[in-house]
Amino acid sequence: MPFSSLLRPLFRPPTSNGLTRSLRSFSSTLPCYDKPLPPRRIIPETEIIENFLRGSGPGGQKINKTSSAVQLKHIPTGVVVKSQDTRSRTQNRKIARRLLGEKLDEMELGEMSRTGLKAKIKIKRKASSVKKSRRKYRALAEGKEGGEEEGEDGDRAEDSDLMRVDELKPGDPIVEGDGKKG
Amino acid sequence: MPRLAPQLLRHARKIDPLLPLLLRPCRDLVSAQNELRWLREHAIKTANNSEKRSRIAGWRTVLRQLVEERTTGKPLQYILGTEYFGDLEIVCYPGVLIPRQETAASVTHLVDLLRQAEDLPSELRVLDLCTGTGCIPLLFQHEFNKARHDKGRLRLLGVDISPIAVRLARYNHMRLSNMRDLQRQERQMFKPGRDNDKKKNIAKPRYSTLDGTEDIGAGDTTEFMSADVLMDPLSDRYEMDAPPFVAEMNFENQPPFWDILISNPPYISPSAFNRTTTHSVRVFEPKLALVPPPSPGKSDEEQGDSFYPRLLTIANQVEAKLVLFEVADLEQAIRVARMARDSDKWDGVEIWRDQPELESDSEDEELQEEFEVVGQGNGRSVLCWRGPATQWLGKPASTIFTRRTPKKVWLLGQELEES
Ligand SMILES: C[S@@+](CC[C@H](N)C(=O)[O-])C[C@H]1O[C@@H](n2cnc3c(N)ncnc32)[C@H](O)[C@@H]1O
Numbered sequence: 280m281p282f283s284s285l286l287r288p289l290f291r292p293p294t295s296n297g298l299t300r301s302l303r304s305f306s307s308t309l310p311c312y313d314k315p316l317p318p319r320r321i322i323p324e325t326e327i328i329e330n331f332l333r334g335s336g337p338g339g340q341k342i343n344k345t346s347s348a349v350q351l352k353h354i355p356t357g358v359v360v361k362s363q364d365t366r367s368r369t370q371n372r373k374i375a376r377r378l379l380g381e382k383l384d385e386m387e388l389g390e391m392s393r394t395g396l397k398a399k400i401k402i403k404r405k406a407s408s409v410k411k412s413r414r415k416y417r418a419l420a421e422g423k424e425g426g427e428e429e430g431e432d433g434d435r436a437e438d439s440d441l442m443r444v445d446e447l448k449p450g451d452p453i454v455e456g457d458g459k460k461g
Numbered sequence: 462m463p464r465l466a467p468q469l470l471r472h473a474r475k476i477d478p479l480l481p482l483l484l485r486p487c488r489d490l491v492s493a494q495n496e497l498r499w500l501r502e503h504a505i506k507t508a509n510n511s512e513k514r515s516r517i518a519g520w521r522t523v524l525r526q527l528v529e530e531r532t533t534g535k536p537l538q539y540i541l542g543t544e545y546f547g548d549l550e551i552v553c554y555p556g557v558l559i560p561r562q563e564t565a566a567s568v569t570h571l572v573d574l575l576r577q578a579e580d581l582p583s584e585l586r587v588l589d590l591c592t593g594t595g596c597i598p599l600l601f602q603h604e605f606n607k608a609r610h611d612k613g614r615l616r617l618l619g620v621d622i623s624p625i626a627v628r629l630a631r632y633n634h635m636r637l638s639n640m641r642d643l644q645r646q647e648r649q650m651f652k653p654g655r656d657n658d659k660k661k662n663i664a665k666p667r668y669s670t671l672d673g674t675e676d677i678g679a680g681d682t683t684e685f686m687s688a689d690v691l692m693d694p695l696s697d698r699y700e701m702d703a704p705p706f707v708a709e710m711n712f713e714n715q716p717p718f719w720d721i722l723i724s725n726p727p728y729i730s731p732s733a734f735n736r737t738t739t740h741s742v743r744v745f746e747p748k749l750a751l752v753p754p755p756s757p758g759k760s761d762e763e764q765g766d767s768f769y770p771r772l773l774t775i776a777n778q779v780e781a782k783l784v785l786f787e788v789a790d791l792e793q794a795i796r797v798a799r800m801a802r803d804s805d806k807w808d809g810v811e812i813w814r815d816q817p818e819l820e821s822d823s824e825d826e827e828l829q830e831e832f833e834v835v836g837q838g839n840g841r842s843v844l845c846w847r848g849p850a851t852q853w854l855g856k857p858a859s860t861i862f863t864r865r866t867p868k869k870v871w872l873l874g875q876e877l878e879e880s
Contacts, residue, residue, distance in 0.1 A: 320860055336662045338815055338839050339789055340729060340751050341738045345537045346492055347545065368562060439655035
């Protein structure tokens with residue numbers, strides 16, 4: 280069938296590693312068999328205001344949005360978290376809930392959450408080393424003078440973004456480890 | 462389209478030289494950054510996976526090409542090849558409408574309501590007219606099976622006039638069931654305390670599993686067929702290769718009766734198409750999916766609404782107990798809800814907004830005099846029910862319309878006075 284051959288590249292026979300990954304991203308509602316989820320703080324849905332940040336204006340067929348951002352506000356504490364890491368809103372909703380749980384834990388534990396703090400520092404280190412190597416790459420790729428300077432500025436802006444994104448990443452091992460201990 | 466502010470462009474360029482290009486279709490920095498990240502992930506995957514390309518072009522080259530494609534306004538979903546629809550990742554292809562998140566929200570909410578129903582038929586039949594990628598029946602099935610253990614099986618049928626849509630829908634169905642199978646097999650394989658070699662689960666036929674809980678969805682039937690739902694079965698001329706719906710249902714030996722009818726038909730009027738759709742929709746998505754065909758003597762608005770009377774007729778023919786139609790906005794929702802109510806064939810009609818699962822704002826009260834309006838956001842769909850569906854939804858036994866349009870009440874009063 281000519282059509283299915285057109286589509287075939289989208290469904291590649293994955294490598295063993297890629298397989299698990301693609302399955303996870305396909306649907307995270309199915310239980311994960313190999314890694315039991317760490318016990319997590321469950322925040323009652325009644326304490327949450329959820330906002331999909333879709334903006335005003337028409338929806339439905341008239342516009343084709345790519346925004347999948349989810350923002351949660353915890354009513355009792357006023358804590359707000361946002362997740363827009365993945366293209367899947369379902370996924371972002373889960374990430375946002377986990378983030379909120381972590382934030383609330385941190386707030387409650389305060390000084391106690393030194394392990395959490397340590398993990399945060401690790402993230403920062405990792406992020407900045409990633410940034411450094413990326414900066415190098417870019418300078419090389421652009422191969423122009425002043426690239427460094429331009430990169431510096433931009434990277435700083437992106438740095439904060441990357442920090443946030445790192446916090447949000449579903450598969451981030453450090454965040455997961457964080458969750459296990461908490 | 463308003464020009465982008467030069468500072469914004471400069472700021473974007475500092476973050477990433479490709480970002481200003483994405484600002485054009487995205488309009489704001491955050492969306493542009495998100496899209497750039499997703500395109501980059503895709504470029505890296507493409508460069509790593511494709512056999513020939515990887516050696517010729519590194520991911521950076523691929524990324525640049527993707528960004529340039531996106532700059533023309535081509536929807537991101539056509540470039541990346543998929544869109545998320547609820548929990549599901551649906552394959553998209555130019556020529557077939559990209560699924561919208563609002564549609565997923567309505568379908569999910571409907572299934573949420575049905576999951577609490579006690580007395581569903583042992584085979585619940587769901588007909589989706591104008592199915593496109595097949596996203597609606599596929600999500601319906603996924604959501605329905607998520608929490609059900611004792612309820613019966615599903616029979617799902619998606620119908621579309623476009624042969625390419627039907628093929629894509631079948632492909633999506635196949636792809637999702639393959640993934641589900643793999644997932645099931647992996648679970649079996651890594652289940653602690655099982656001797657996998659002895660049981661040979663892998664060699665077993667599809668859906669045959671060792672414990673009942675994983676057998677969910679086993680008896681379901683999901684099919685897609687090509688037919689024209691608008692065509693009057695009595696007229697014999699048809700230009701496209703799709704036959705009329707009723708004839709095709711007979712020909713394909715499909716059951717004559719269906720419990721639930723869902724449809725997200727083309728609902729944009731020609732003038733609204735020109736005025737209110739975004740460039741990317743207008744230029745890149747199929748007009749066949751968006752604007753109903755013209756017919757002599759119909760106003761602009763009537764043309765936009767023209768699928769709904771036909772869908773209501775089909776709902777009666779297949780004796781549907783429950784229908785869910787997507788609409789463009791609250792105005793169209795009210796027109797469609799009135800069509801259903803005035804046909805006197807339904808026990809209840811209500812309007813859903815974009816997020817029907819949320820509490821309605823109290824300011825809706827004025828509107829609520831005529832129809833219940835559920836949830837928050839724009840008017841998005843119309844739900845009609847009758848007979849057993851009243852219990853499925855947990856609605857009070859008689860929601861017979863006490864609500865009437867003010868105009869009718871007035872006419873009624875006048876008639877009474879006159880007599
Ligand atoms: C708005 S799209 C909806 C697609 C899908 N259900 C969704 O929600 O994404 C409308 C679909 O109706 C199909 N269509 C248009 N005219 C039709 C007709 N006369 N009979 C059947 N399908 C039709 C188009 O091909 C298109 O796939």
